[in-house]
Amino acid sequence: MQHSRRQFLSTAASLAAGAGLLSSLPAAARGIIGANDKIRIGAIGINGMGWSDLTALLRNPEAEVVALCDVDKNVLDKRVAELAKQGIKVKTYSDYRKLLDDKDIDAVVIGVPDHWHCLMMTDACAAGKDVYVEKPIGNSIAECKAMVAAQKKYNRVVQVGQWQRSQQHFNDAVAFVHSGKLGQVRLVKAWAYMGWMHSIPVQPDSAPPPGVDYTSWLGPAPTRPFNPNRFHFNFRWYWDYAGGLMTDWGVHLIDYALLGMKASQPKSVMAAGGKFAYPDDAAETPDTLTTVYEFDGFNLQWEHAIGIDGGPYNRDHGIAFIGNNGTLVLDRGGWEVIPEKGKMEAVPRRDRVDDGLNLHTTNFLQVMKSRKLEDLHTPIQAGELVATVSQMGNIAFRTGQHLHWDATHQRFNEAAANAYLAKEYHNGYKLPKF
Structure with a gap:
């Protein structure tokens, strides 16, 4: 997944620059997020806190939801209908890996049960996404350490949902x-x-x-x-x-x-x-x-x-x-x-x-734009x-x-x-x- 993502970024940036289309790429693909850029979000696990997190993010005008993922189609259909009432149309996935391969997405919200946090967060970092992950970050001490290592390796913005x-x-x-x-x-x-x-x-x-x-x-x-x-x-x-x-x-x-x-x-x-x-x-x-x-x-x-x-x-x-x-x-x-x-x-x-x-959630978006990881209120190290x-x-x-x-x-x-x-x-x- 990391290889295909990197290949896309390189190829897309080259083509866009040559054709004058760079501004149409998602912010993550261009490597920077400007003051007027939309931050395109995909949410994985949208039954409880994942939905609350996404709702809070969407209160910020720069945030835009483009995709939802859940293994329960009943929940997925319910959330799609709720967004449709607001005039928002999104792509849907049942497999989170396909959502991570979606090149329109800059950041993901992970609101699944704890035993999935580690795999999804590390895969998201490898796919070049920034991550807002629910607490507790891992379901074991070993998972927590792996998540810290992934953030460091891929240098992504990772905010843990310890909102206090x-x-x-x-x-x-x-x-x-x-x-x-x-x-x-x-x-x-x-x-x-x-x-x-x-x-x-x-x-x-x-x-x-x-x-x-x-x-x-x-x-x-x-x-x-x-x-x-x-x-x-x-x-x-x-x-x-x-x-x-x-x-x-x-x-x-x-x-x-x-x-x-x-x-x-x-x-x-x-x-x-x-x-x-x-x-x-x-x-x-x-x-x-x-x-x-x-x-x-x-x-x-x-x-x-x-x-x-x-x-x-x-x-x-x-x-x-x-x-x-x-x-x-x-x-x-x-x-x-x-x-x-x-x-x-x-x-x-x-x-x-x-x-x-x-x-x-606003702090997460601000750091996505500034790339100043030290300004995160709950970085992955604190969650760990x-x-x-x-x-x-x-x-x-x-x-x-x-x-x-x-x-x-x-x-x-x-x-x-x-x-x-x-x-x-x-x-x-x-x-x-x-």
């Missing part, structure tokens, strides 16, 4: 932590208590719904009979495809815990939990989990609980930086500081003032760090061991844990190597 990094109040809260006013921060808590999530009833296997290319949906995951519980939204609760709440919400919230503490990878991690709320339902990942990460000078604690809203500080999600002088509590709606008695002044709650997803840390928590839970991380060799000291660093690929697919 584009919100002003999140950045203001981190700046307050960095000011030192909280005093020494010894403990950081991050949590997601999801009362709206309920038990998933056990359902029998069945034939895939008409219009669903289930073989393509499985991709590198193990071959299993179709089950409605594993499809669309609920894929998150199965180890074949994702990592439960730890990687679904954890990458958002642990990301800001790491930013606030200017931290990288932990020294050790331990975790305990299980299916305590719904022991007999269809999900595999734990509905209740506590994870403790050890860093130099502080601990980070992650908690999640499905079916409960009453999290710490009366919030169903958040991050708390607990310092000697006070505690800063941050969530998607705002932040405040709760003082230790007599040690500092309280900071009343400061509410959210902007829309993170809209700002995040927090996805790796979240995966560490799941590995500690699955092994039941206190794990110690060797940062030099990027491995655990415990052999049982290293078996989870990479997931076996199936159905003829192979983990990309760079």
Whole structure:
């Protein structure tokens, strides 16, 4: 795919220059994107966040959707109809590789289940596309590293969908932590208590719904009979495809815990939990989990609980930086500081003032035009760090061991844990190597 793409760019540019038609080529083919250029986007996986991401991108006048791809024709037809109501006509694909071969496309949105992120993102970079990829970037630590290597090799703009990094109040809260006013921060808590999530009833296997290319949906995951519980939204609760709440919400919230503490990878991690709320339902990942990460000078604690809203500080999600002088509590709606008695002044709650997803997608387009990768709000390297840390928590839970991380060799000291660093690929697919 890389060879054919490069051959096209060379041939098309030469012909266009000779014929005076260079301006009609897509921006990516010309190597630059001018102020008045349209950025032509293809979206892969358009049922959930992929569609939200695309919708946010299209709020920018320079963005134009030209192609959609989904293995569920029912979803594809629905989105085509929605765009048609806006006077937008697009090409459609069921095979993402054919979309990547489409020379009219400058950038792709990847909104598929987690187990497909790595292959699609690395293939897109090889095809000369810029990429907006949903979080978590990979379904294993090895996949995350491969994705970073692909971005570096092909020098593409890759934005990870951790859109909180584009919100002003999140950045203001981190700046307050960095000011030192909280005093020494010894403990950081991050949590997601999801009362709206309920038990998933056990359902029998069945034939895939008409219009669903289930073989393509499985991709590198193990071959299993179709089950409605594993499809669309609920894929998150199965180890074949994702990592439960730890990687679904954890990458958002642990990301800001790491930013606030200017931290990288932990020294050790331990975790305990299980299916305590719904022991007999269809999900595999734990509905209740506590994870403790050890860093130099502080601990980070992650908690999640499905079916409960009453999290710490009366919030169903958040991050708390607990310092000697006070505690800063941050969530998607705002932040405040709760003082230790007599040690500092309280900071009343400061509410959210902007829309993170809209700002995040705009940042992606801006960097596509400037090619200043350092201006990305969530570059692939940032996505790799927090996805790796979240995966560490799941590995500690699955092994039941206190794990110690060797940062030099990027491995655990415990052999049982290293078996989870990479997931076996199936159905003829192979983990990309760079």
